[in-house]
Amino acid sequence: MIYILTGEIQSGKTSAILSCAKSLSSVLGIAQPVIQETRYLMNLEDGKVIKFEAEEGEEFITVGRYKFSKKAFGYGAEVLENAINSDKKLLIIDEAGKLELAGSGFAPQIRKALIKFSGNILLVVRESLLSNFLENFQIKSYELWRKSDLAKGLDLLVK
Numbered sequence: 001m002i003y004i005l006t007g008e009i010q011s012g013k014t015s016a017i018l019s020c021a022k023s024l025s026s027v028l029g030i031a032q033p034v035i036q037e038t039r040y041l042m043n044l045e046d047g048k049v050i051k052f053e054a055e056e057g058e059e060f061i062t063v064g065r066y067k068f069s070k071k072a073f074g075y076g077a078e079v080l081e082n083a084i085n086s087d088k089k090l091l092i093i094d095e096a097g098k099l100e101l102a103g104s105g106f107a108p109q110i111r112k113a114l115i116k117f118s119g120n121i122l123l124v125v126r127e128s129l130l131s132n133f134l135e136n137f138q139i140k141s142y143e144l145w146r147k148s149d150l151a152k153g154l155d156l157l158v159k
Contacts, residue, residue: 002114002142003122005150006130013124014094016147018042021092028083029092029122030076030106041072043079044092050075063099073105080109084117091117095124101136110137 007013014033021027021044031042032052041052052072054060060067083091091113099105113121114137122145125133134142 001120002139003120003145004130004133004139004142005122005124005145005147006127007147008127012147016150017092017094017122017124020150024090026089027092028079028086028088028090029094030079031092031094039066039068041076043075045079045083061099061104063097063105076106077109080106080113084109084113087118089119090122091119092122093124095126096133097126097129101129101132114139 005013005017014031017031018033021031027044029044031044033040033042033049035049039052040049042049050069050072052068054067054069054072059070061070061073062068080091080093093106093110093113096106096110100107100110110123123133133139
């Protein structure tokens with residue numbers, strides 16, 4: 001089943017996911033927490049974080065006012081590829097945005113997960129991008145969640 005967590009920018013979607021996911025052992029995927037005003041990429045399986053915002057002199061991809069590390073995208077893609085091929089019950093992808101709508105970023109992994117992952121998938125998508133996301137990724141059957149739905153349901157997705 002596909003679940004989509006939606007809300008506006010800076011509404012606490014990632015914080016809610018991290019709060020709920022830390023108590024679950026069957027969760028795979030990535031999250032993009034902001035720690036001390038810097039965006040990081042987190043592997044939800046082992047908690048490893050790497051800086052997502054590009055360092056000076058590093059190759060980067062520009063999205064709006066942000067410069068994201070190509071190396072971090074490579075790491076995130078690898079985490080997602082490994083997750084897609086696992087037998088865990090829940091895959092979280094935080095978050096699908098403008099880059100993915102353009103076919104870049106984690107779009108290839110999202111497409112692959114929608115076809116191959118055997119468990120539940122929780123995708124985080126900004127409310128303003130939701131209709132374009134659903135159309136672009138041809139998602140017809142899904143359950144829409146808000147942040148308040150996570151506390152009551154995330155543990156159910158790993159059973």
